[in-house]
């Protein structure tokens with residue numbers, strides 16, 4: 001049977017220069033390794049990988065370089081977008097060979113399998129919350145107006161919709177209403193992928209699906225008032241199968257739960 005093409009969303013890898021360094025008492029790197037090896041077994045040869053931010057925990061060159069080596073075990077085509085723990089200009093230079101001007105957002109777009117992928121930069125240096133900004137919204141409008149019929153996937157680090165956890169929902173995208181106003185009136189936007197929330201989330205808004213990937217190393221408790229670990233769910237990633245005019249996503253977990 002012919003296999004439909006698919007891509008993988010990896011998120012919130014939080015690597016350090018020191019492979020044994022810990023965050024919230026967990027070393028992110030061996031956890032990422034386990035997720036990558038499992039994905040090589042169950043989702044081999046994806047079309048590409050999108051890493052939706054918080055790639056590094058310390059912003060060091062070594063952390064990005066090792067992340068890139070590990071993601072290359074999944075696919076030679078990988079796209080990285082910045083999260084609140086990342087250094088966007090540095091990432092753009094190292095991972096996309098692009099020099100950003102001061103305050104320029106690290107925006108990316110590419111076409112694959114009959115779909116357009118638009119990667120936004122919601123990071124704001126020194127802040128946990130995100131912002132898209134006027135300039136990037138204008139850029140997004142222009143991208144969506146190009147070949148208006150082609151179906152579109154958007155990816156961004158911060159959650160554009162609240163996920164029902166009070167502490168997380170205070171650090172979303174500050175100008176989310178303006179972003180959603182664009183997405184709500186763009187019927188070709190079928191899927192909006194994000195990270196940041198370290199948990200699986202999926203919601204429909206109009207004709208668009210909003211979905212997150214779990215973190216590769218640490219899960220946040222869903223529907224929580226305060227920060228807390230989710231001990232019930234294992235690390236994971238999202239695998240998205242690409243159809244002619246629809247996508248089907250599933251979360252893959254690594255571990256006994």
Ligand SMILES: [Fe+2]
Nearest residue numbers: 012054196198
């Ligand atoms: Fe994160």
